[in-house]
Amino acid sequence: MTAIPQRELNRLAKQRRILDAALSVFAAEGYSGTSMDAIALKAAVSKPTLYQYFGTKEQLFTEIMLAERNTMLLAFDHPGTDMVAELHSFAWHYADTVMRPEFLSLARLIIGEAQRFPEIGRAYQAAGPDRVLAGMITYLTRQRDAGKLTFDDAELAAEDLWGLILSAPRNQALHLPDRIPTRAELARYIHNGLRVFLKAYATDPARDLAQLQTITGTK
Amino acid sequence: MTAIPQRELNRLAKQRRILDAALSVFAAEGYSGTSMDAIALKAAVSKPTLYQYFGTKEQLFTEIMLAERNTMLLAFDHPGTDMVAELHSFAWHYADTVMRPEFLSLARLIIGEAQRFPEIGRAYQAAGPDRVLAGMITYLTRQRDAGKLTFDDAELAAEDLWGLILSAPRNQALHLPDRIPTRAELARYIHNGLRVFLKAYATDPARDLAQLQTITGTK
DNA sequence: TAATAATTTTACTGATCGGTTTAGTAATTA
DNA sequence: TAATTACTAAACCGATCAGTAAAATTATTA
Known part of the structure; x- marks a missing residue:
């Protein structure tokens, strides 16, 4: 022993x-x-x-x-055969992580102390957003190489995806701690965000949008 | 006298x-x-x-x-004959307002104290983002009625526009106070955001994207 | 100029802060 | 069991905090 x-x-x-x-x-x-x-x-x-x-x-x-930064990373590792399903799965996984009350409290703390502790803001940016963004860039680039997406700037594409899906509910949640979005609201943002992203970036938007409908089951 | x-x-x-x-x-x-x-x-x-x-x-x-909330409102009042030019003008005006260091400091303060002073977070949300959003919704709806845009949910469209243009640089600036985006970087975000927005929401994307190119002067 | 209102200076309260000291107690080791 | 290590409770330190009291001083008014 x-x-x-x-x-x-x-x-x-x-x-x-x-x-x-x-x-x-x-x-x-x-x-x-x-x-x-x-x-x-x-x-x-x-x-x-x-x-x-x-x-x-x-x-x-x-x-x-x-130390906390290690707990908040999550890779873009949702392998599957269908890009739309993968994007949808990632969106939900990320939303569930990022919109948790403790996670939001931590984000408020980091933002609030960013001027007094710049190193902490930098570390968070590098370990959180930057890391997620890198994973997204890798994934999106692979999909582009597979002919499913089209774009010049992978970084902008990844940031667009993020912004379309989570910027609205997250910014709101940062200001209103007692008003955390319901899952139905998140679903609305995720569905809409993916829809706009596919419409702007998919090589075959019609097909992918149809696929999105079957996945989300909305009208 | x-x-x-x-x-x-x-x-x-x-x-x-x-x-x-x-x-x-x-x-x-x-x-x-x-x-x-x-x-x-x-x-x-x-x-x-x-x-x-x-x-x-x-x-x-x-x-x-x-009291401060009154200084941070700005209406979507950039009248003109061309929608793309108006959107472009609004984007820059809003970016210049929101990315100012004092404005970012104030936002960090509000977010950091949102749990201790929920009323302040609510007031900021109502006087800032909500107000801007309302202006955007009015404008976008008018453009839809004029046949230039197409969407079901005006609120989601407005939030998408915002998220596409400013979510990435603003979130980064909140974490990194000493690293404020240059105007060239802002131009990159604004051009790309408008491009994606028009591609997803314009009734005649080809025409509006061409118009966007002539305005921004990029390749 | 005389009366008055506002402000400053100075000093003070009682509480709390980050951080330390002391003296004594419990748990681990051998 | 004996030595050692880690811990606790409690008081304590100087500094700072929000907030107040009183007296001296300044500026405004009439």
């Missing part, structure tokens, strides 16, 4: 508890609005212990935010 | 000075990160005077944010 010292297990568990507590408090109150006492209380840890694990408030904050 | 008492003039001037100072400090430091001393210092006003004008920090903040 592998011998992992109990000490280390406790330490890691406690560290995780602190990180979770700190993230939730930071997300709810902002950086300046969060007190280390509040974090210690929520983590069920004494304040000196908190300071032993993470030297300062700023260190704890940056560490937590830079 | 009209007799406006000097007292009131001074009062209004001082009030304006306080509001300007408070807005800049709040935008730079966030709500919790801003001290009333800092505002008083920047406004060149004593703290008791500050408190005499605005009872509490929270009152000052909400008052300032609810």
Whole structure:
């Protein structure tokens, strides 16, 4: 049996508890609005212990935010035989991820502190949007090479797809935390976004739009 | 000659000075990160005077944010004979407004404090995006009635136009305060956004796209 | 000029902040 | 069991916070 010292297990568990507590408090109150006492209380840890694990408030904050970026990546990995179905699947997967309340809280926190912590804004941009965009570019380019899409600038095409599907509900959700879009509303945005995207970028829009109808089942 | 008492003039001037100072400090430091001393210092006003004008920090903040919404509205009032030219003019006008550093700082502030001050988020949504959207809907509907556009849902069409033109650069700018898009980059987004929009929504895309080329002067 | 209204200065409250110290207790290790 | 390590509770530090009180000073009015 592998011998992992109990000490280390406790330490890691406690560290995780602190990180979770700190993230939730930071997300709810902002950086300046969060007190280390509040974090210690929520983590069920004494304040000196908190300071032993993470030297300062700023260190704890940056560490937590830079660690969090790994949880928010998601690749464009929905393989299938049909492009429209793949796009539809990706759209829903991404919407479900991005529109979760905790995810929105985190985004508000990052945006709100972007001026005070530019490195965190950069890290988020690189690990979140940029990564998703890269995956989308790869996928869209492959579809273009397969003759199903047509465009000159793959980056613009990917950004268009994103903007068509999620910009409206996400921007609204950022301003209105207590008014999270229903799945029916998301479906409306996704269906419309895909429709416009295909109409503008598909080599055979008529066929793909028909396929979209059979998938979404709308009129 | 009209007799406006000097007292009131001074009062209004001082009030304006306080509001300007408070807005800049709040935008730079966030709500919790801003001290009333800092505002008083920047406004060149004593703290008791500050408190005499605005009872509490929270009152000052909400008052300032609810007042600010009037400056950020802009109507879709770019009349002309050519739809493509009008859309192009609107796109630039709106981009120039929305991508200004102070405007972005304000947006970051509102988003960052949306959970603590839901009313401010609501007011901003109603006075900013919703108002612009209403103007766009009116305009697009008129163009549809004139036979130049085709769509079922005017709201979705307006949101698509917005998302195609500004969602990518704006989202990026929200995360990266020190990396504001150049006018060339904005031109790229605007040209591409209008192109995709016309391709998906124009009744005669070929003609409108040609017109777009002559306006933007690109290849 | 005399009266008055507004503002400033200065100092102060009580609370909270980030961060530390101390003294003592519980858990792990050997 | 004994030594060690990690932890807790509590008080504490200096600084800063929102907000107030009082007295001195300035500007406006009549």
